[in-house]
Every structure is written in structure tokens, then in C-alpha cells.
Amino acid sequence: MNRRQFILAGVAVGVAGALSLKPSDNGAPYNEYFNVLNNSLKEGGDFIPSMLVDLDLLDNNIAVLKAQLNPAVDYRIVAKSLPSPSLLGYIMEKANTNKLMVFHQPFLNHIAREYPNVDVLMGKPMPVKAAEIFYQSHDNPDSFKAELQLQWLIDSEARLSQYLALAKALQVRMQVNIEIDVGLHRGGLQEAAELDSLLKLIQENPQYLSFSGFMGYDPHVVKIPSIIMSQEQAYQQSQAIYQGFIERLYLQAPEYKKQKLCFNGAGSPSVALHKEKTVANELSAGSCLVKPTDFDIPTLADYSPAAYIATPVLKKMSGTKLPATEFAQNIFPMWDKNMQQTFFIYGGKWLAHYESPKGLQGNGLFGTSTNQEIVNGSNKVNINVDDHVFFRPSQSEFVFLQFGDLITYRRGQLIDTWEILHS
Numbered sequence: 575m576n577r578r579q580f581i582l583a584g585v586a587v588g589v590a591g592a593l594s595l596k597p598s599d600n601g602a603p604y605n606e607y608f609n610v611l612n613n614s615l616k617e618g619g620d621f622i623p624s625m626l627v628d629l630d631l632l633d634n635n636i637a638v639l640k641a642q643l644n645p646a647v648d649y650r651i652v653a654k655s656l657p658s659p660s661l662l663g664y665i666m667e668k669a670n671t672n673k674l675m676v677f678h679q680p681f682l683n684h685i686a687r688e689y690p691n692v693d694v695l696m697g698k699p700m701p702v703k704a705a706e707i708f709y710q711s712h713d714n715p716d717s718f719k720a721e722l723q724l725q726w727l728i729d730s731e732a733r734l735s736q737y738l739a740l741a742k743a744l745q746v747r748m749q750v751n752i753e754i755d756v757g758l759h760r761g762g763l764q765e766a767a768e769l770d771s772l773l774k775l776i777q778e779n780p781q782y783l784s785f786s787g788f789m790g791y792d793p794h795v796v797k798i799p800s801i802i803m804s805q806e807q808a809y810q811q812s813q814a815i816y817q818g819f820i821e822r823l824y825l826q827a828p829e830y831k832k833q834k835l836c837f838n839g840a841g842s843p844s845v846a847l848h849k850e851k852t853v854a855n856e857l858s859a860g861s862c863l864v865k866p867t868d869f870d871i872p873t874l875a876d877y878s879p880a881a882y883i884a885t886p887v888l889k890k891m892s893g894t895k896l897p898a899t900e901f902a903q904n905i906f907p908m909w910d911k912n913m914q915q916t917f918f919i920y921g922g923k924w925l926a927h928y929e930s931p932k933g934l935q936g937n938g939l940f941g942t943s944t945n946q947e948i949v950n951g952s953n954k955v956n957i958n959v960d961d962h963v964f965f966r967p968s969q970s971e972f973v974f975l976q977f978g979d980l981i982t983y984r985r986g987q988l989i990d991t992w993e994i995l996h997s
């Protein structure tokens with residue numbers, strides 16, 4: 575090869591390399607599912623950003639969860655992941671459970687008022703002042719009996735002493751569930767022997783405190799890289815730690831064997847692993863029922879996404895015209911067909927991924943906005959002003975709180991609006 579051929583070959587390789595980086599056209603019109611939904615929203619929606627829940631898919635997910643639960647264990651709904659009282663009421667009825675795991679004091683007061691027959695386990699240790707505010711705001715103590723229906727989560731002897739002081743001050747009796755660390759290392763008792771001093775304090779104050787069980791949350795078992803440990807090994811290890819606490823309990827206080835205690839475990843990522851054998855007698859899960867994108871994991875493969883954000887298109891333009899680079903308006907689309915059109919939508923910057931129409935993308939050069947987000951798409955994306963862009967939230971617990979009432983639908987037809995708990 576002479577020098578000229580060598581240079582030409584180099585240029586050809588460079589061009590081929592650059593062309594291989596050229597983005598392909600990812601655009602497509604709505605599929606049938608989102609086409610129907612968009613039409614329904616245009617007929618009966620409010621034309622503001624909304625969170626939508628597909629009740630048929632939710633029903634399927636509840637059925638999948640029930641099939642995954644060992645029949646010997648109860649199901650407890652994780653309320654923070656489904657933060658609408660009506661949604662919780664719907665799931666309680668369908669899943670046949672009155673057990674909720676609650677993580678927020680104002681939510682606890684609301685639930686106690688709206689669903690006085692529920693059984694609540696707190697999902698995190700609340701500052702004692704927040705517990706005090708619960709009692710001060712609790713206005714239906716005869717229908718929701720906290721001493722029987724509410725388990726406070728306690729993670730240390732110091733916190734237990736604070737709660738004891740509060741129980742004495744308020745002259746109430748509190749159920750105490752103890753958080754144990756089964757490998758996640760997010761706090762709680764580390765060693766079974768730590769239990770002894772807490773049990774002693776509870777047993778010395780029967781007028782104010784009663785022991786109700788353990789909570790051992792284990793989502794880490796599906797996240798440990800398999801090169802370190804298999805999922806099954808990680809699960810068995812966390813179960814062995816849990817079992818160690820139960821054995822210590824029965825050794826120190828055998829009388830508890832006669833009593834039904836609450837041994838709570840799992841979370842959406844790990845619930846399926848408990849099917850064959852578990853030391854828990856109840857399992858918690860919430861997010862899997864609406865399946866945000868963070869829950870696209872192998873253990874939840876049988877669940878379907880059931881919640882979407884819908885927001886109207888406000889503006890539509892051809893090309894991509896950016897400040898100070900107006901000359902490139904038609905050059906951007908020559909490189910990336912997904913920049914053939916520009917839309918501005920109502921709101922934006924949610925913890926969410928574009929879902930429909932396919933092939934929409936943000937624009938890093940323009941930046942992001944919570945007010946009017948820029949969205950690019952190819953000419954195959956055939957939406958117009960007042961159509962809707964659909965997103966899939968990446969998680970539910972915070973994203974659900976960023977909209978007004980939830981909109982429920984079946985087969986694309988809007989059914990109802992369900993309030994969200996904001997405080």
C-alpha cells in the first residue's frame with residue numbers, strides 16, 4: 575500500500591466509524607394501548623400532568639403477588655409505595671388483608687381515621703416527638719386502638735427508653751416491634767444478644783410496653799453481585815440471621831412461644847424468594863403492584879408496569895432550534911433523526927423514563943425544566959399539541975406525590991380519581 579492508499583484507507587475507516595455512531599431513528603407512533611389512553615384523556619382529562627393507574631394490570635399484579643406468597647404467611651401492604659388511601663383500600667380488599675406498613679406520621683393519622691380496622695406496623699423508627707404528635711392528633715382512639723393495632727418500630731435501647739418515657743407521660747401502652755439487621759446494614763439490632771436488654775426493659779414495664787415481633791428487611795439479597803455470593807446463598811444467610819434472633823427471643827423469654835408475634839420480612843425485590851421456606855410469618859411489598867422502572871429486575875419479571883405519567887404537549891416545532899446555534903436547526907436532525915421535531919411539554923424533570931410514543935428523548939444542550947421540558951423525536955412520532963406524552967416513573971413513593979389525584983382506568987377508559995396523601 576502506498577502513502578496515498580494508506581491515507582484513504584484511514585479516512586474510510588474514520589467515516590465508517592463515525593457513521594456507526596450515528597443514532598438510528600427510534601421514533602414510532604403510539605401503540606394501540608397508548609393511543610386509546612391518549613384519546614380518553616383528550617375527551618375526559620384535565621390537560622395537566624397526571625399519574626395514571628391501570629386497574630386491570632394492578633389486579634393482575636395482585637394475583638401474581640398472591641400466587642408468590644407462601645399460603646402460611648400474611649401479606650402487609652407497603653403504604654409509602656402506594657400513597658393514596660383509596661388505592662390502599664382497593665388493594666386491601668382485593669388482596670384480602672388489613673395489614674399496612676406505614677412510614678410517615680401524618681399518613682399514620684390519616685389511615686387511622688379513614689381505615690380504623692387496619693393493623694399497622696411502622697416501617698421505620700419514628701423520632702419519639704413524631705410518635706407523640708401521632709397520639710396528640712389521634713382523634714378516634716375508640717375505633718383505632720393504637721395499643722392493639724399499631725406496632726412502633728424500635729431500633730435501639732435508647733429509642734426504647736424514649737418511647738417508654740412517652741408511654742408513661744401519656745399513660746398509654748405501646749406495642750414494640752424490633753428492627754433487626756438481616757444483612758442490609760440500614761440499622762436495627764446487629765447481634766441477637768442485643769435483644770436481651772430491650773426485652774428486659776419491656777418486661778419490666780408491662781403497663782406501658784408489649785413486645786410484638788421483629789422486622790427484618792432483606793432487599794440486599796437480590797442486589798449482591800453473584801461473583802460475591804449467589805442470591806440463594808444471600809437469602810439463606812439473611813434467613814439464618816433472622817432465625818438467630820427468634821431463637822434468642824425464645825431462649826430468653828419462652829412465654830412468647832404461646833403468643834402470635836409478627837415476624838415481618840421481605841420487600842418487593844425479595845418477596846418471591848420467601849415462597850418455599852421463610853422464617854417470617856408475614857411479608858411486605860408495595861412497589862411491585864405498580865412496578866416502576868427501578869423494579870425491572872428478574873425476581874419481579876411476572877409483574878407488569880401499571881402506573882404512568884401523562885402530560886400534554888404544549889408546543890410542536892420542526893427541527894431543533896437552540897439558542898445561539900439557530901444555524902444548526904436542520905443540521906442536528908441530519909445527524910440524529912430523533913431531533914427532527916421539538917416538543918415542549920407541560921412540566922417535566924420527574925424521576926421517570928419516556929414510555930410513549932417511542933423514541934422521545936431529552937435535549938442535553940437545551941437543558942431540563944420542571945416547567946416546560948424540551949422533548950425531541952423523529953418524524954415518525956406523530957403527536958401534536960394537546961396529545962399526551964407518557965412516562966413510566968422510576969419509583970412510586972415520591973413520584974406519586976408530585977401530581978394531583980390519581981386517575982384510574984381500565985382498557986384505556988378513565989374510571990375515577992383517587993386522592994393522594996400529600997402531607
Ligand SMILES: Cc1ncc(COP(=O)(O)O)c(C=O)c1O
Nearest residue numbers: 652655791841842858859860861
Ligand atoms: C421496612 C421495609 N419493608 C419493605 C419495603 C418494601 O417496599 P416496596 O415493596 O415498595 O419496595 C421497604 C421499602 O423501603 C421497607 O423499608
